[in-house]
Amino acid sequence: MNVALISAVVLVVLFVLTFLTKRRFGVLGLALAAGAMLSSLWAETLTPIIEEAGVELSAPPLLTVVSVSLGLLPAVLLLFSGPSYKTLIPRLGGAFCFSILALALLIEPIGQSLMLSEQGEQLYDFFVSNRVYIVTIGLVAALFDLLTTRSGGRVKASKH
Numbered sequence: 001m002n003v004a005l006i007s008a009v010v011l012v013v014l015f016v017l018t019f020l021t022k023r024r025f026g027v028l029g030l031a032l033a034a035g036a037m038l039s040s041l042w043a044e045t046l047t048p049i050i051e052e053a054g055v056e057l058s059a060p061p062l063l064t065v066v067s068v069s070l071g072l073l074p075a076v077l078l079l080f081s082g083p084s085y086k087t088l089i090p091r092l093g094g095a096f097c098f099s100i101l102a103l104a105l106l107i108e109p110i111g112q113s114l115m116l117s118e119q120g121e122q123l124y125d126f127f128v129s130n131r132v133y134i135v136t137i138g139l140v141a142a143l144f145d146l147l148t149t150r151s152g153g154r155v156k157a158s159k160h
Contacts, residue, residue: 004123006110011099018095022084024149025094029101029142031074033135036105039070043109046070064113071106083149094145101138104131
C-alpha cells in the first residue's frame with residue numbers, strides 16, 4: 001500500500017464521519033492536538049505492552065497503528081458529543097479542516113511505515129514540508145471556531 005492511497009482513505013473517512021456527526025471543528029481540532037501529544041508521549045511505551053498482550057502486526061507496524069490510534073482517539077470520542085453545526089456550509093468547511101489537520105498530524109507515522117511511490121512521495125513531501133503551517137493554521141482556526149461557538153444555555157432575564 002502506498003501513502004497516497006492511505007492518505008486518501010484517511011481523508012475521506014474522517015471527512016464523512018465529521019460531516020455526518022455535524023460536530024464543530026473547534027473542539028475536534030483541539031482534540032487532534034491533544035491526541036498528537038498523547039501519541040508522541042505514549043506510543044513507544046505502549047507498543048511493547050500491547051505486543052506482550054499478544055497483538056502482532058507485520059504491515060503496518062504495530063508502532064504505527066498505536067501512534068495513529070492514540071492520535072485519533074480523543075477526536076473520535078468527541079465525535080459522539082459536543083457542539084454541532086446547524087447549516088450545511090459550516091459542516092462542509094469543518095469536516096474539510098478536520099480531515100486536513102488530522103492528516104497533517106498523522107502523516108509522519110503513516111509515511112514512515114509505508115512504501116513511497118512517486119505520487120505518494122510528492123504528497124508525503126508536501127505535507128511534511130508544510131506540516132508546521134497546516135497545523136498552525138488548523139489550530140488557530142479551531143480556536144477561532146471554539147471562541148465563536150455560542151453555548152446552548154439560556155440567559156435568565158433579570159427581575160429588576
